[in-house]
Amino acid sequence: MAEDINLLLKMLKENKGNYVSGQEICEMMGVSRTAVWKHVNVLREMGYVIQSSTKRGYMLVKEPDILTYDEVGPYLKTKYIGRNYIYRKSVDSTNTMAKSLPQDTPEGSLVIAEEQTAGRGRTGKSWESPRNKGIWMSLYLKPDILPQDAPLITHVAALAVVRAIKSVTGITPGIKWPNDVIIDGKKVCGILTELNAEMDCVNYVVVGIGINVNTEKFPDELKDVATSLLIEYRKIGTHKARNDTKGLIDRKHLLAEVLNHFEMLYEKFLSGEVADIIRECKKLSVTLGKSVRIITKGGGFDAIAVDIDDRGALIVEREDGSRQAVIAGEVSV
Ligand code: BTN
Numbered sequence: 001m002a003e004d005i006n007l008l009l010k011m012l013k014e015n016k017g018n019y020v021s022g023q024e025i026c027e028m029m030g031v032s033r034t035a036v037w038k039h040v041n042v043l044r045e046m047g048y049v050i051q052s053s054t055k056r057g058y059m060l061v062k063e064p065d066i067l068t069y070d071e072v073g074p075y076l077k078t079k080y081i082g083r084n085y086i087y088r089k090s091v092d093s094t095n096t097m098a099k100s101l102p103q104d105t106p107e108g109s110l111v112i113a114e115e116q117t118a119g120r121g122r123t124g125k126s127w128e129s130p131r132n133k134g135i136w137m138s139l140y141l142k143p144d145i146l147p148q149d150a151p152l153i154t155h156v157a158a159l160a161v162v163r164a165i166k167s168v169t170g171i172t173p174g175i176k177w178p179n180d181v182i183i184d185g186k187k188v189c190g191i192l193t194e195l196n197a198e199m200d201c202v203n204y205v206v207v208g209i210g211i212n213v214n215t216e217k218f219p220d221e222l223k224d225v226a227t228s229l230l231i232e233y234r235k236i237g238t239h240k241a242r243n244d245t246k247g248l249i250d251r252k253h254l255l256a257e258v259l260n261h262f263e264m265l266y267e268k269f270l271s272g273e274v275a276d277i278i279r280e281c282k283k284l285s286v287t288l289g290k291s292v293r294i295i296t297k298g299g300g301f302d303a304i305a306v307d308i309d310d311r312g313a314l315i316v317e318r319e320d321g322s323r324q325a326v327i328a329g330e331v332s333v
Contacts, residue, residue: 004029004031004035004039005039005042005043006070007028007029008025008029008036008039008040008043009043009048009070010070011025011028012043012048012050012058012059012060013060013063013070015059015060016060016061017059017060017061018059019051019053019056019057019058019059020057020058020059021056021057022036022057022058023057024057025057025058036058040052040058046064046066046068047063047064047065047066048060048062048063048064049061049062065132065248065251065252066114066132067087067112067114067135067251067252067255068087069085069087071252072085072252072255072256073085075252075253075255075256075257075260076256076259076260077256077260078108078259078260078263079263080106080107080108080263081108081110081139081259081260081262081263081266082108082110082139082256082259083106083108084105084106084108084109084110085109085110085112086101086109086110086111086112087112087113088111088112088113088114089113089114089115089131090113090114090115090116090117090131091111091113091115091116091117092116092117092118093116093118093119093120093208094111094112094113094116094119094136094137094138094208095120095138095192095194095206095208096118096120097111097113097138098111098138098139098140098206098208099194099196099204099206101140103203105140107140107141107142107143108139108140108141108263109139109140110137110138110139110140110259111137111138111140112135112136112137112138112255113129113136113137114131114132114136115129115130115131115132115136116129116136117129119136119210120192120208121190121192121210122190122192127190127192127210128215128218128219128222128226129210130215132214133212133213133214133215133228134210134211134212134213134214134215134228134251135209135210135211135213135251135254135255135258136210137208137209137210137255137258138206138207138208138209139157139206139207139209139262140204140206141153141204141205141206141207141266142202142203142204142205143202143205143266143269143270144201144202144270145202145270146200146201146202147195147197147198147199147200147201147202148311149311150193150195150197150202150205151178151193151311151312151313151327151328152269152274152277152311152312153193153205153207153266153269154178154179154191154193154207154312155178155179155277155278155281155312156262156265156266156269156277157179157191157193157207157209157262158175158178158179158180158181158189158191158281159175159261159265159277159280159281159284160258160259160261160262160265161173161181161189161191161209161211161258161261162174162175162181162284163257163261164254164257164258164260164261165181165188165189165211165229165254167257167261168249168250168253168254168257169229169232169233169249171183171229171232171233171236172284173188173189173284174284174285174286175281175284175285175286175287176285176286176287176331177285177287177288177305177308177314177331178312178314178328179191179193181211182286183227183229183232184227184232184235186224186225186226186227187212187225187226187227188211188212188226188227188228188229188232189209189210189211189212190209190210191207191208191209191210192207192208192210193205193206193207193208194206194208209258211229211254211258212226212227212228212229213228213229213230213248213249213251213254214228214229214230214248214249214251215228215230215231216228216230216231229249229254230247230248230249233249265277274310275310278308278309278310278312281308281312282307282308285305285308287305287314287331288305288306288307288308289304289305289306290304290305291303291304292304292305292314292316292331293331294316294326294331295331301318302318302319303316303317303318303319303324304316304317305331306323309325311325311327312327313325313326313327314326314331
């Protein structure tokens, strides 16, 4: 059934804007006219606009704004990132789901959902993930690296998101160390990297990425700190990334671009070419040169952020001139 629907969708997409005769579809798929009619209705329920005419057959008029593989695949240029594609309309958290995948799950598998009912942020916070408004995704990775090198993957992800946003919208965001993507001082994307490792080897890494894409309004407690691409886009009033008459940002294209850039950067990271990645992160950093408060479990201290080292740690300088590398921890600028 699912395969038949995929085949039908492929035919309709290849002929978008033109009628495909019912007879042709029946022959191609080896099913009856009634079966075709049923499949067409399944696609309509998914949001595809399909015109039908007794004489001429079926015509695909418009695809819905959904993140299925059928919709995102055409933009993908990757070899393995996002090629094993696990799509859900709704999940508790894509990170939680990715962490429960079997051990033989292929490297680069993607869990993507239209909505999360219990999206998780860092430090135990929750993550607002309204239906069809954003990109709520987790990548399942099995890098052959030492556990202490895993934090660099967060930088790889942040950079992939920045590059993707830039290519789709023309806006260049900044990175608040280590993993918040920022536009005009507000957070547009957060990254939650979760590691499962032994002392000297990594079993898997789940990189969870949440991008506020078409959110128009945030709850009161978030409205001063969070933003979306749509909100920022409307401020500058360009038209580059709109995907339809409603003027929304094209989530499919953006998701594919995140995956495309992620694979390129991840490959570099795996082959030890970290310097370029760090250099780009430093250029984009909104943290360097600023007074920061490093929040640790035992309390916190004030310092100036002066550098990011080749492990991705933030180098901070205290008032007495001493320098310290901060590997993890909350930073407030
Ligand atoms: C943060 O900035 O605190 C991190 C937010 C990470 C949110 C993403 S959304 C997809 C993935 N699934 C989750 O439950 N969390 C991450």
